[in-house]
Amino acid sequence: MSEHYYDIISDSYHELYKEEQGQKIALVLSMVKLEGSILDVGAGPCYLSSFVDSKHIVALDPSEKLLKMAKNCKTVVGYAESIPFDDDTFDNVVSFTAIQNFKDVKKGLEEMKRVGKKQFVFTFVKDSPKRERIIFYVKELFKVDRIIEDDKDVIIIAKK
Numbered sequence: 001m002s003e004h005y006y007d008i009i010s011d012s013y014h015e016l017y018k019e020e021q022g023q024k025i026a027l028v029l030s031m032v033k034l035e036g037s038i039l040d041v042g043a044g045p046c047y048l049s050s051f052v053d054s055k056h057i058v059a060l061d062p063s064e065k066l067l068k069m070a071k072n073c074k075t076v077v078g079y080a081e082s083i084p085f086d087d088d089t090f091d092n093v094v095s096f097t098a099i100q101n102f103k104d105v106k107k108g109l110e111e112m113k114r115v116g117k118k119q120f121v122f123t124f125v126k127d128s129p130k131r132e133r134i135i136f137y138v139k140e141l142f143k144v145d146r147i148i149e150d151d152k153d154v155i156i157i158a159k160k
């Protein structure tokens, strides 16, 4: 996938993903309460802000065009592998359908752990060739509460 794939498809992103991602977020929020500050890694247009108070959310993504669509969140252009925040900055770190796109899965997960304090939610494409690697590193780095197989994603709820 090209580095700028998500910039290129940004005009049709809502049509392609809004409904599906909204359903995933609603399912996650039926299982876990996100209290306090939230870093959304690979946030794209930050659909999470339609479900929880956006003033608590920071949206991080390399795609400037998708972040421009994240109207209500504070946005930061950047990569999971090098998150520009101090250790233990956020109460919650979430990532919806993005980890399979990280160039370095282990580093991305290590960085999410470093900046997060309590609750972590990761979803990723279940048919991804990186699936087993992602699950391996999540189990190595976090205390996993639940792993759920959704229609398209694996959903992992974890703590530090």
Ligand SMILES: C[S@@+](CC[C@H](N)C(=O)[O-])C[C@H]1O[C@@H](n2cnc3c(N)ncnc32)[C@H](O)[C@@H]1O
Residues within 6 Å of the ligand: 006, 017, 021, 041, 042, 043, 044, 045, 046, 047, 060, 061, 062, 063, 066, 078, 079, 080, 081, 095, 096, 097, 098, 099, 101, 102, 103
């Ligand atoms: C399928 S989209 C999901 C976006 C959003 N989380 C959602 O639910 O609609 C995958 C996202 O991962 C982002 N991404 C790709 N590589 C990344 C990386 N190394 N670090 C953080 N985000 C990345 C893309 O820019 C894109 O926004």
